[in-house]
Amino acid sequence: MALSTGARLGPYEVLSPLGTGGMGEVYKARDTRLERTVAIKVLPQHLSASTEARQRFEREAKTISQLSHPHICALYDVGNHDGVEYLVMEYLEGETLAERLVKGALPLDQTLRYGIEIAGALDTAHRQGIVHRDLKPGNVMLTKSGVKLLDFGLAKVVMPPGPPSALTSLPTMAAGRSLTQEGTILGTFQYMAPEQLEGKEADVRTDIFAFGTALYEMATGNKAFSGASQASLVSSIMTAVPPPISSVQPMSPPALDRVVQTCLAKDPENRWQTAHDVMLQLKWVAEGGSLAGVPALVTARRRTRERLGWILAAVFLAAAGLLATIHFREAPPETRAARFFITPPDQTTIGLGPAAPQAALSPDGRFLAMSLASADRKRNLWLRPIDSVAIQMLAGTEDASLPFWSPNSRSIGFFALGKLKTISISGGSPQSLCDVSTAPNGASWSRDGLILFSSAGRGLSRVSASGGVATAVTTLDRRREEHFHAFPQFLPDGRRFLYFVLCTKRDASGIYVGSLESEERRQVLRTDVRAIYAPPGFLLFLRRGTLMAQPFDPNRLRLTGEPVRIAEDIAYNPINGRNTVTVSDNGVLAYRTGTGTGMPMSELVWFDRDGQRIGLAAGRGYFMRPNLSPDQQRVVVNRIDLREDVRDLWIIDLVRATVSRLTFGPSTQTSAVWSPDGARIVFSSDRDGTYGLYEKLATGAGGEQALIRSETPKSPSDWSADGRFIVYDEVNPKTGTDLWVLPLFGDRKPMPFLRTEFNESESHFSPDGRWMAYVSDESGRREIYIQAFPPSNAKWQISTDGGSFPKWRGDGKELFYLSPDQKLMSVEIQSDSTLHAGKPRILFEARFFNIPITPYTVSADGQRFLIVTPTEEESNTAPLTLILNWTAELKKR
Numbered sequence: 001m002a003l004s005t006g007a008r009l010g011p012y013e014v015l016s017p018l019g020t021g022g023m024g025e026v027y028k029a030r031d032t033r034l035e036r037t038v039a040i041k042v043l044p045q046h047l048s049a050s051t052e053a054r055q056r057f058e059r060e061a062k063t064i065s066q067l068s069h070p071h072i073c074a075l076y077d078v079g080n081h082d083g084v085e086y087l088v089m090e091y092l093e094g095e096t097l098a099e100r101l102v103k104g105a106l107p108l109d110q111t112l113r114y115g116i117e118i119a120g121a122l123d124t125a126h127r128q129g130i131v132h133r134d135l136k137p138g139n140v141m142l143t144k145s146g147v148k149l150l151d152f153g154l155a156k157v158v159m160p161p162g163p164p165s166a167l168t169s170l171p172t173m174a175a176g177r178s179l180t181q182e183g184t185i186l187g188t189f190q191y192m193a194p195e196q197l198e199g200k201e202a203d204v205r206t207d208i209f210a211f212g213t214a215l216y217e218m219a220t221g222n223k224a225f226s227g228a229s230q231a232s233l234v235s236s237i238m239t240a241v242p243p244p245i246s247s248v249q250p251m252s253p254p255a256l257d258r259v260v261q262t263c264l265a266k267d268p269e270n271r272w273q274t275a276h277d278v279m280l281q282l283k284w285v286a287e288g289g290s291l292a293g294v295p296a297l298v299t300a301r302r303r304t305r306e307r308l309g310w311i312l313a314a315v316f317l318a319a320a321g322l323l324a325t326i327h328f329r330e331a332p333p334e335t336r337a338a339r340f341f342i343t344p345p346d347q348t349t350i351g352l353g354p355a356a357p358q359a360a361l362s363p364d365g366r367f368l369a370m371s372l373a374s375a376d377r378k379r380n381l382w383l384r385p386i387d388s389v390a391i392q393m394l395a396g397t398e399d400a401s402l403p404f405w406s407p408n409s410r411s412i413g414f415f416a417l418g419k420l421k422t423i424s425i426s427g428g429s430p431q432s433l434c435d436v437s438t439a440p441n442g443a444s445w446s447r448d449g450l451i452l453f454s455s456a457g458r459g460l461s462r463v464s465a466s467g468g469v470a471t472a473v474t475t476l477d478r479r480r481e482e483h484f485h486a487f488p489q490f491l492p493d494g495r496r497f498l499y500f501v502l503c504t505k506r507d508a509s510g511i512y513v514g515s516l517e518s519e520e521r522r523q524v525l526r527t528d529v530r531a532i533y534a535p536p537g538f539l540l541f542l543r544r545g546t547l548m549a550q551p552f553d554p555n556r557l558r559l560t561g562e563p564v565r566i567a568e569d570i571a572y573n574p575i576n577g578r579n580t581v582t583v584s585d586n587g588v589l590a591y592r593t594g595t596g597t598g599m600p601m602s603e604l605v606w607f608d609r610d611g612q613r614i615g616l617a618a619g620r621g622y623f624m625r626p627n628l629s630p631d632q633q634r635v636v637v638n639r640i641d642l643r644e645d646v647r648d649l650w651i652i653d654l655v656r657a658t659v660s661r662l663t664f665g666p667s668t669q670t671s672a673v674w675s676p677d678g679a680r681i682v683f684s685s686d687r688d689g690t691y692g693l694y695e696k697l698a699t700g701a702g703g704e705q706a707l708i709r710s711e712t713p714k715s716p717s718d719w720s721a722d723g724r725f726i727v728y729d730e731v732n733p734k735t736g737t738d739l740w741v742l743p744l745f746g747d748r749k750p751m752p753f754l755r756t757e758f759n760e761s762e763s764h765f766s767p768d769g770r771w772m773a774y775v776s777d778e779s780g781r782r783e784i785y786i787q788a789f790p791p792s793n794a795k796w797q798i799s800t801d802g803g804s805f806p807k808w809r810g811d812g813k814e815l816f817y818l819s820p821d822q823k824l825m826s827v828e829i830q831s832d833s834t835l836h837a838g839k840p841r842i843l844f845e846a847r848f849f850n851i852p853i854t855p856y857t858v859s860a861d862g863q864r865f866l867i868v869t870p871t872e873e874e875s876n877t878a879p880l881t882l883i884l885n886w887t888a889e890l891k892k893r
Helices: 051-065 099-102 106-125 164-169 204-220 230-239 254-263 275-291 304-329
Strands: 012-021 024-030 036-042 075-081 084-090 140-142 146-149 338-342 348-349 359-363 366-376 381-383 401-405 412-416 419-424 430-437 440-445 450-455 458-462 482-490 496-503 510-515 518-526 532-534 538-543 546-553 564-567 581-583 590-591 600-607 613-621 623-628 636-641 644-652 658-661 671-675 680-685 692-697 705-708 714-719 724-731 736-743 751-754 760-765 771-776 785-786 795-797 802-807 814-818 823-831 836-837 841-845 856-860 863-871 880-884
Touching: 012 036, 036 771, 051 164, 099 204, 106 140, 106 146, 106 204, 106 275, 140 841, 204 254, 204 275, 204 863, 254 275, 275 823, 338 613, 359 510, 359 581, 366 401, 366 412, 366 880, 381 412, 419 623, 430 458, 450 482, 482 532, 482 705, 518 538, 538 581, 600 623, 613 636, 623 671, 623 705, 623 863, 644 671, 671 714, 680 714, 692 714, 724 760, 736 760, 751 771, 760 802, 771 802, 785 814, 785 823, 785 836, 802 856
Parallel strands: 440 482, 714 760
Antiparallel strands: 012 024, 024 036, 036 084, 075 084, 140 146, 338 880, 348 366, 359 366, 366 381, 401 412, 412 419, 419 430, 440 450, 450 458, 482 496, 496 510, 510 518, 532 538, 538 546, 546 564, 581 590, 590 880, 600 613, 600 863, 623 636, 636 644, 644 658, 671 680, 680 692, 692 705, 714 724, 724 736, 736 751, 760 771, 771 785, 785 795, 802 814, 814 823, 823 836, 823 841, 856 863
16 A cells, blocks of 8 residues: 555645564655654555554554654654554654665764664663563654654553552553463564564563664674574574674774673573663763773783783784684584464464464475464455565455465465365465365475375376466376375475375375476385475474474485484364475474364264254264164264274164264274164174175174175165165275265175266165265266266266266255265255256355364254264464474484
8 A cells, every 4th residue: 555645644745765674664744734754654555454454553653652752753643544544753863773784883982872772762662661672774764853762562561660650650551351361472583582583472681682783783894793584583583602803893992792692692691681771881982992891901000001001902803803713613512493473463373283284384484374263254365474464364365274485485285165276475366276076185386386186086197387277187096095185295306106005904094205397106104194294304204292393314215214202282084184284495394283183073063954053963072973763762873993993883863862882893883874773783894804785784783794705895875765776885996986886685696876077975865766966076076966876878967067076855856965064065855757956055154074074964854954063162262373483402302
């Protein structure tokens, strides 16, 4: 929102732009009432919609309004003009201290004078209970009348030191919860105190540390702490001690070293405790001249005094030079990793469970992209610079998930509304690249401008970063019972890549390496959870929630050495292999922790047709695939024991409110369907190595009868109302997922219902047995279809924008399904000699459990829906943990 010359903000006329920053645009302007020149700071348009940005802007105005000091920039006015928030401040002519330091160190007298003035300004602010929190040379203006302290946008009101009576002088003291909390980093890295880097609470001593870094830079022309990367810079601040000022400027007073070194103490308790103390020390140094702090010399009043002074100076210089030489020849201090937290803004959470990879670090380590859900559960992409508290929502990114970065760190890729999209972080609208037919499972962007991506139930596909037609790169190996290929990541050569394969046979699940130039692939790590490559040559993976790093050769494509533990209690999801671990190319690592495995707990909740919660069937568990009994009094459900890694069937009696286990054993039992009389249950089990069909009495009594055993996985979908047929899915190595029917009469020989080159699944008989609803991806995405049963050439597409999990109403006159954006849909069905389908309409949007497994069932009258719903724990308020210079952790193990 650039203001043009002549624009008006109330009585102020814009004359020219002065500069821009992360939180404001500053203009030179004329006050038409008082005929004076002023500076106007305007909240940028892209931040005006942010509650946090407006609060920070208002906070700056309130903060400055409390301060009256000759070395603090004065606030004249605040206003709002046509929705534009602005501050009117004193117009200053001069240059910032940062601009001056480009030319080198300041003369000693200027260093001391400016330092005394800054300390005095800080003392005034601190006595008003205000901590600046972003003191740096860029926020100090040098004018003819001295320094002016600027930018209190990060300032915080704290309880000032002093007797209780001082409280009466604080009518604007902030009450209740502050806008920033412990665990959040605020300020600019180069001048941050160690406690800020650790996300701890800031107080006046935090400003004193920053003031010490500025004093050091003024006196030497060098920054107090430096590093080749953010990780090494933070490590330097946390552990290193800057060379003495006297080693850089030998004629500087030793007492100045003492003042600065005390400011820069790592422990706040060891620093000067007030800015007033620092100001008095600097005044004493200024009065004592270059020998301040040196023991007084007994000298005679004669001409040899001057000669002795020169001799002493020469000796001092030689000694200082020797000490400097020794210092710089010493080994540099040990590099350490630094941990801190990043918490989402108020009223937002990192969505879809703590294990969902909804955060991604840019390759250069400067930014963190996050998919955040607001209070109304709508998701958008947010951009957070690592070295700043400012966070910005990217417009046009509604429903965004699974962000990933371009190699140059200038653009973000993401999935939204059935599309693969990209957006530049410098602004502009998102660009849609291609359709994504099913639930996405991660992507990677190569240096050659290709994007490799995955979707549920499929192999990997590729598309140009400028958009176009997606083509297949890998295909599922049905003989190995592969469910999906996911979370691809290009290796440094830009042609080979790692990806995660989830298989029924667990020994085949793991991390594989593939290539854009051949179909060859091989497993490099056996695991049930996604892993990532981390420069300069490590594979980061999980072992039951512990993050491990093992050397990995990206050229020879093999692991070497031994794995080393990096962090504990990482959230992960054993159902879909997800975790939130992300790493930059230069040593920044981020992850999320979670209780247990990090898989969000769920409950079985009844909803009406308006989406209103009307009852609870079962609470706090890991549930999947609920199926209501024909008499509506029981529910059979998959329940997972994550501690034992066991998946069994349980029966919930809705009348007596009891829960009982139906199946037992180390194998997996899943996908249960009821017989029409509710006496028996057919389910899928892998007890013989491959999923087959088994039958058991619903009472749990007796043994289990095998209906079909074979070499290909099978999973029942429905049992016809007349009891004569069971329809099931079969995974075929050649044709994908097909639909088969098992007759329960005659020779009981299975027969194909749909066996095509496409994937068909989730089939359900109509109540009268004449029709079959199912899901197929023949159009390029999953849609709902209906065909006659027995099959004929006629079929009808029911959904129009994608769909899954079809369910019939008890009278066959309505079909329900779930849309890709988590809406429960309804379609009226009429049938006589043929079938007539109405237009799909939305019933409601629900918080479905976010895995591609049947998440709901419906009552016979179509008035109630039993949905697997994430518990409130899934709101995910847990922050992200960031480690700067994470490879330093390897040296400690």
